[in-house]
Every structure is written in C-alpha cells, then in structure tokens.
Amino acid sequence: MVFDGRGFARKIEEDLKKSGKLSGKKLLMISEDPENIYVKLKKECGERLGVEVEIKGFFDFAQNDIDEASGAMVQLPVKDKKVLDLIPLDKDVDGLRTGSKFLPAAVVAVEKILKEAEKSGAFYFDIFLKTAVVGAKG
Numbered sequence: 001m002v003f004d005g006r007g008f009a010r011k012i013e014e015d016l017k018k019s020g021k022l023s024g025k026k027l028l029m030i031s032e033d034p035e036n037i038y039v040k041l042k043k044e045c046g047e048r049l050g051v052e053v054e055i056k057g058f059f060d061f062a063q064n065d066i067d068e069a070s071g072a073m074v075q076l077p078v079k080d081k082k083v084l085d086l087i088p089l090d091k092d093v094d095g096l097r098t099g100s101k102f103l104p105a106a107v108v109a110v111e112k113i114l115k116e117a118e119k120s121g122a123f124y125f126d127i128f129l130k131t132a133v134v135g136a137k138g
Contacts, residue, residue, distance in 0.1 A: 003113065003116070008113070012112070013049065016049055017048070017049055017050070022046075023050035023051075025052070025070040025071065026052045026053075026068065026070050026071075027046050027053045027054070027069060027070065028073070029042060029043065029053060029054065029055045029073050029075065030056055030073070030074045030083060031055060031058070032079065034057055039055055054069070058083060066086065066087060066088070066091065069091065071091050071093035072087045072091045072092065073093055074087070
C-alpha cells in the first residue's frame with residue numbers, strides 16, 4: 001500500500017472546514033521563536049479552517065490571552081516546560097498535559113492513518129492492540 005499523506009491531510013482539512021466546528025474559534029500559539037516554520041504552518045492551516053490564530057512569544061503573553069482563546073498550543077521544544085502548566089486542561093489542544101481532554105496530535109494522526117490503511121484492506125487495526133509493526137521497503 002502506498003499512502004498519500006498530503007492527500008489524506010487535505011481530506012481531513014476539507015472535512016473539518018465543512019463541519020464548521022472550528023470556524024470562529026481563537027487559538028493562542030506560544031513559541032520561543034514566533035518565526036518558527038512550524039508555527040507559521042500551523043497559523044496558515046488554522047486560518048484556512050476559519051480559526052483566528054494569535055502568536056505570542058514566551059514573554060509576551062498574559063493569562064488573559066489564554067482566557068480569551070478557545071485553545072492554546074506551545075511550540076516545542078521549550079527550555080522551561082513550566083509554561084505548559086499555565087494552559088488549562090480544557091484548552092490544551094495539543095494534549096501535552098496529563099489530564100488534557102485532547103490527545104496528542106501524533107497519536108491521533110497514527111490512529112487515523114492506520115484506520116485508513118485498514119479500509120484499503122492492507123492492514124487490520126484494533127485500537128486496543130498494544131503493538132504495531134510498520135515497515136518500509138527501499
């Protein structure tokens with residue numbers, strides 16, 4: 001099976017856009033480097049989905065910025081992980097804190113990819129499995 005990750009990401013983005021779940025939301029992005037390429041890519045994606053994305057440096061944000069946002073993200077790596085503790089669990093959209101109501105993005109992405117592979121008949125996926133083997137040729 002050849003997996004088209006970009007095409008799959010476009011489909012997820014289209015589905016999210018159609019759902020309207022994110023339209024009108026406000027996301028606070030906190031980063032040591034607001035010019036980081038990943039911060040810029042997340043901002044662009046959020047805006048395509050109708051999310052207002054505000055980027056603040058570590059020393060430029062205040063608690064009321066978090067309070068006014070629908071969700072908050074911290075661009076890793078960070079020198080001081082204490083900044084994560086400032087984000088309420090219900091706004092930790094990256095799922096970086098224990099007890100967050102969100103799962104980490106990598107976990108969700110792997111689960112969605114494996115489910116898509118299962119649909120194609122190339123793989124059997126059970127969310128309760130403890131082990132997965134993924135290989136590449138070449």
